[in-house]
Amino acid sequence: MSSTIDSILVEDRVFPPSRAAVEGAAVPGMASYKALCDEAERDPEGFWGRLASEHLRWRKPFTRILDESRAPFYTWFEDGELNVSENCLDVHLENGNADKTAIIFEADDGTVESISYRRLHARVCRIANGMKSLGYGKGDRAIIYLPMSIEAIATMQACARLGVTHSVVFGGFSSRSLHQRIVDVGATLVFTADAQLRGGRPIALKPAVDEALAGEGGEIVRKVIVYKRSGADVAWDDGRDVWLHELEAAQSDICEPVAVESEHPLFILYTSGSTGKPKGVQHSSAGYLLWASLTSQWVFDARPGDVFWCTADVGWVTGHTYIAYGTLAAGMTQVVFEGVPTYPDAGRFWEMIQRHKVSVFYTAPTAIRSLIKAAQASPDTHPRRYDLSSLRLLGSVGEPINPEAWIWYYNNVGNGRCPIVDTWWQTETGGHILAPLPGATPLKPGSCTFALPGISAGIVNEAGEDIPNGRGGYLVIKRPWPAMIRNVWGDSKRFKDSYFPPELKGYYMAGDNAQRDSDGYYWIMGRTDDVLSISGHRLGGTEIESALVAHELVAEAAVVGRPDATTGEAIVAFVILKGRTPEGPQAEALARELRDWVASEVGPIAKPRDIRFGNNLPKTRSGKILRRLLRVVAEGQEVTQDVSTLENPDVLKQFSGVY
Ligand code: ATP
């Protein structure tokens, strides 16, 4: 059992669902949740087959459910055919929701534009017809490099309507990253904008595309379709570049959806790159959409009058599943935001919840932690200053949410009455995997609770054997599920090596460590790459970080190990305070206090050897802490790794003092 991990943090606060949360819920009460789990356990294929028939509209019904003959290259509903865009849009035109608002778009400068399902459908059809007129169709691949906008979502849907596989590249990536992705996916079409507006400033996009296409291999792109967002002057290639508004103007509002096989790749999306070079994750059409839609209904408990707001960018999987696909398939009204949480001030999120009467709010721990810090610095931006009474449900995704951040979110944003769904999942899983159901699951702050029905999660040692509750190990998913990754684009070997190591009995290995407590609740303990080995104990960093964040002065923390002759590894903690960054004797005194604090919160074994203070942590563009870079800094070495996914390269220079 040498691969198991010691658990050191104890959290015993429990929040059962209120009556209001249970009444009318998609899954009301634990008995309903268990009934679904039991159904899946008894007959997994029957369970998925039933849901796929009930929740999706098929052009050609499937007769086979799961094919395991080429494992781990599983296929689902293989002989069926459908169209994803038809399932997200057309279905609502026929069920009385045509005039329901699909998207409330708020621009960086506060301008608001709403679009109904009927009008969104028409726009998607016009864009798809425009693509057809340029010769694109099923089997082609397109890069989407657009700001958060109605256009970004419409463009993804237009690709889906024609069977064009898309790969969305986050607008903050440089021309170099864009070039790599264009070449890697073999895109012949690029969607972009002249510029995007963030934090009151225009940031050019089209020039990055021009530069990327001038690079080797860039000539495979035949057309660049440009959304005029800012009106900035752009260089123009008459043979290649097309304005989106001009292309759309000439098109009909009707475009027949193209039926595709269930396994047709809907999209390729690169992971965040927290643990290394991003992987191009290939997803299917039917299996992916089924889970995107079901989890929107179960975990967000979609209700008719909801206004849903997911703050992720469509450049990440969260923005795919819970902005562009699942939530539209579930017929929800959603807010889409172009800007940043701190412009014009750090009250922007709360102000927008108030303005649009948001009822379900889904964001990331990184945003919550930075807004906690901001609310302390400028009390005017504290969520308590706003009317947030429209909220009924909160969500978190992307990283472990430290219990103290959870409690702050619960009390100050949810006013102590909104459940928090802490959703653990990955680009590779397509949708939520471990998550509470708001009308059923009693919550524990910092735990993503239980596996969703149909998901056979487990925790195993390095031989793939189950390990008892209370010990940490590899988080795995034992049986295939419809929304799982199909391949790493163009790299089947990396797919098998990364996710299906032979010693783990064919289980899907997530790459995270987790434990289950004595009540069976899951707790994520950190990445398998980030395990600390201290005096014969193996520790996950999350618990130590959570202990640090529980200190009243600490806003954010990351811990890594550095080699040590006596203890194997020594713990190095990178700490961001809510207030000013200390230096000299003040820093020394605080470092002593934090060491003692961690020792008393979780035990002396977890005491950081070095503490380094800074103003912010290195993060991926999706806001995840990049511990692999901090490890290099902790060892006092030069960073030579891939830093293309690092949001702000200068951030590594600030941790000079060691206390
Ligand atoms: P890469 O795979 O390139 O290293 P990445 O894993 O950060 O990057 P994503 O797919 O965007 O790329 O992120 C998935 C990871 O995010 C999970 O493996 C997990 O570590 C973390 N994560 C997501 N949601 C949660 C959550 N609710 N609690 C804890 N961790 C989470």
Ligand code: MG
């Ligand atoms: Mg990953």
